[in-house]
Amino acid sequence: MITEHGRAGVEGKDLRKAGLKVTLPRLKILEILEGNATRHFSAEDIYRTLLESNEDIGLATVYRVLTQFEAAGLVKRHYFEEGTAVFELHQGPHHDHIVCLDCGWVEEFVEPEIEKRQTVVAGRLGFTIRHHSLILYGHCQRANCPHRRRS
């Protein structure tokens, strides 16, 4: 169950393990989340992709499934600055994100020193960290990125 991307794929058995029935909508949504180029989707993104594949799955189901996946730990939900939640398959180690303000492209990264310092800071302030959200916003250099100006 190692996919061609070198990532462990998620499938039926994982759903069952999470106490969820293996249904077509769930499998299709998982399939999309496994994504090729992109690994970060809004509910709307997924819904649109399903429509394009001529799947008859409602937007409400997409939301319900994603929320259940999140509860089961299969998916992570992020709140980037565009106001709509973004979902990502929760596999591999923890990482943070950098988002391109021009084209929406998302890169993942890990910086151990940053992680470490977060714990130190929290301790200094008398907090016990449960999780965190670090998102960098900037401009990427991808060829197809439209360098739109924004203030």
Add this chain to the structure above:
Amino acid sequence: MITEHGRAGVEGKDLRKAGLKVTLPRLKILEILEGNATRHFSAEDIYRTLLESNEDIGLATVYRVLTQFEAAGLVKRHYFEEGTAVFELHQGPHHDHIVCLDCGWVEEFVEPEIEKRQTVVAGRLGFTIRHHSLILYGHCQRANCPHRRRS
């Protein structure tokens, strides 16, 4: 114009400087934002406080004013995980936040090494950073914090 908190207060002249008329709603909202204990508010928080002070100011105005303040650089808008935006007077140097999952208490902190590493990471990935959002979520140790259990 140094307040008793040792922070430079924002007042009428700052509004004018931003090209905004000095009106009662704007002054009242500024006053709330200057806050004592708390410095982070949702639009609803501010609206509620206004009602308690028997001010006849609509929620729509609160949103409009906060958005204008943000555009003028007087206020910063944050997206914490509760789905509603949080506003903070934009004074003093940049800082990040740590939020208590139990009581919603917000602390600010600065960690130069983290800031520095962010720039390095961005460079490594070919991004130019415009801004970032680092929020730690955990449990504080304040006496009045209700240590509610969550998963």
Add this chain to the structure above:
DNA sequence: CTAGTTGCAAATCATTTGCACTTGC
């Protein structure tokens, strides 16, 4: 069989907008 799922429409929540009525300068 039957509890868990789904699609659809209606409901909710946060935030924005249209409009006629004020008010600062």
Add this chain to the structure above:
DNA sequence: GCAAGTGCAAATGATTTGCAACTAG
């Protein structure tokens, strides 16, 4: 006086929920 500002109600956009019909196990 008049453009800018405001209150209220209605509109919007994202997400959730009620419910009757439908399937996985």
